[in-house]
Amino acid sequence: MTTALGLGLPQNHQYDVGRDVPDVARAAEQIGYQSLWAYERVLFPEPAVHGLFGIPGLAWPDDYRSVAEPLVTLSLAAAVTERARLGTSVLVAPLHGPFQLARSLATLDAASRGRVVAGFGSGWSLDEYAAAGVRPFEERGKALDEAIEVCRAVWGPDPVSYDGETTRIASAVVGPKPARPIPILLAAGTKQARRRLVDHADGWLPLAMGAEQTAAEWRELQDLAAERGRTEPIRTVLRANAEYTPKPYEGCDRPLFRGNADQIVDDLAAHAGIGFDEILIDLQKGTRDAQELKDVAAEVHEKARASGV
Template structure:
């Protein structure tokens, strides 16, 4: 049942990013966490023009206000650590120019000694797309596909050549190159995204919302991969967003990963039985400060390993 464990880095506005990100990253690696993760929310519309995940009337969580840039956060963590993998879960890729995103990820991988994991998605916020100005929301899937193409080209041998809708590289030397091929992790929540994952991705990056649901999704991914004739293994890194409470949650309506450290570890053990590679926990803005986040991360890691996870 042993799996890799990772930790979400502090990005919320209660943190002092320049001080707390290196501090937490260094401590997490010393505790034993094998990966460090960031996610992207580019802005917080006020008033909100659409609900969370595009669902009408569902408010955005307050934690999304003033969230630190993911790649700057990951760069701070890279400079403070030596071994931990550095993951995005997810980077809303079409908010970024394809060429510049490929260069930034390649440079970060080279600088960190080959530790970047590029978890890419299309997002859901119309406001973010309007602000970024790269492409309309309606074209997000097409833009993500071009980004995948540009990354492979830019990370590959020189001279780089590419002709796309947004990106045109006649013939150029582009560096630095990644220390190794950067694994690209993708979601799989629709037929189109599942096809993209199986045909073009290296790994799958779901959110844990219950054992039965996650197991069914993983089976769907494997079945579709077999149907498409994929023989290369699909890596997995599962995002966990715990609703941590200092005391055990004793309500009948308790959701997976809601409650005390012991309850979170119990749920983690059940999910680990599915046979996935890695789980990483992002406590969001629940901790009051970096000290509390480090203490919580240490307690949970020790409890998880003591439970055989």
């Protein structure tokens, strides 16, 4: 079965969000991409005392200096497309008030006629939590649990009621409702997070780390699902962060998904063999503007399909 292909939207600082997001979204759907995706970074600490992923001394990439808000980005894409799914990969749910997050996603799904995929993560940046976190960084797992519960409640039948740590809904009509049940996918990089996924989510949103390692993680998740008695299938969307180079990357130490279109497609094909439902390819890094992003996206899509992906 052919793997579905998705494309990351232009959110980074080199793009004009109001102009380039609709332009790229419209072109991507015409090219044949089946989904469009937005990610979340809310600030760029300077100096970055805590480091990338909380690792001291590890610099934050310049790509994170200005990242457009994901739900606004997807709303711009929704207005100019008809078929492509609209996903977050990932939205850091504990940086949002759970009730307002649930309502925003429901409204976007209703407006787009049932195209939203809610990809959530718990986040890793102490600086982002200090600025925007609903609860302390140490409680991010509990905050994510509550966000999922509130979303399920708000998206469900009226009257809605919920009594949690930060959210209390006595009994209320809350609309609009999603056009259909919105799938919740989790990044789930730790054992505890994977248990949360198996017990409470619809699918998995891993980051491509090489075909062998990614396949091993997928087997571990499937084993955990069997161990915990899950019978529903786990929807899978693999995120591939690419760095495009016009000329082929030379050398035997080529980083994953770095190089020209042929090299990126080689890596796509290796990961497609694992059996994921969908692969999201983000081509923002290395493309200078929206026109180059569209051109590279078209070339990658054509060559991926020609290779059997």
